[in-house]
Amino acid sequence: MWLKQVSLKLFFKRVGLAAVGFLSVFYFLFTLMWGLNYHRRPIHDIVGIQPRTLAKPELITLCVKLIGLTNQSRQQVTQQEKQPLILPISHEQMLEEATRGFAVMSRQFPELTYTYPAVKQVYVPQLMSFFGIGGIYFPFTGEANVNMDPPNFLLPATVCHEMAHQIGVASEDEANFVSYLACRLNPNPAFQYSGNLMAMKYAMNRLRTVDSVAFKQLEKRFSPGLQQDLKKNQAYWEKFQNPIEVVSDGIHDLFLKANDQDEGLESYSMVVELLLAEFRKNQLKY
Structure with a gap:
């Protein structure tokens, strides 16, 4: 014994x-x-913007602008306001056309050139939704893997976010910002709407934590169609709420903090500072 x-x-x-x-x-x-990319030249240097501490009046102005852009770009896709939007583009077309925005962006910012397309749909997307994951970049193969199960008006921004990781943009806020630029500069209105929607959601979520009254007032500016899309998005993710998602978020949070993203999961929302700096630069006009 x-x-x-x-x-x-x-x-x-x-x-x-x-x-x-x-x-x-x-x-x-x-x-x-891959990890060395966390120490590369920051995106605000590359695109020539100067993020600074966010003031509430500026945040409100940014939200007003993004709501207007989101309403407008949705109307460019469809005039249907009574039903949630289904983008008139297949998943395969979406993956192919995502490079168009990067091609436009790289003419002004060569460091953001996207060279080798390698974006795939995951085989069991519902499993990723169960863990609350929209996409994963795998550095050992250079592949971006995207969960294509959520409402498809969300997907162009998600695809471009993972593509941003592929070109070496490591931090989540910067990947969100590059995704926004790639979507806005894409000639396909489906991408423009997805990028505006993503940016608007982050800005409005920040406003809700700063001034809930102002948030409620600006919500009234959502078009009926945008309201339908937001309800559909909320209903989709509510189907997958589970205790394991909390554990998954905790692990992801620790991983980000271990790689010099001190804000952890909150680093995704730090894109608001970059969006506001971009707004100061050009009023989000492209």
């Missing part, structure tokens, strides 16, 4: 050492192949 206990202890010790060794090698390779 004593020998058996010693053998078990040695076995678990070796398994533990092997696990530590594997994780160490994995993290080293991740840092070598």
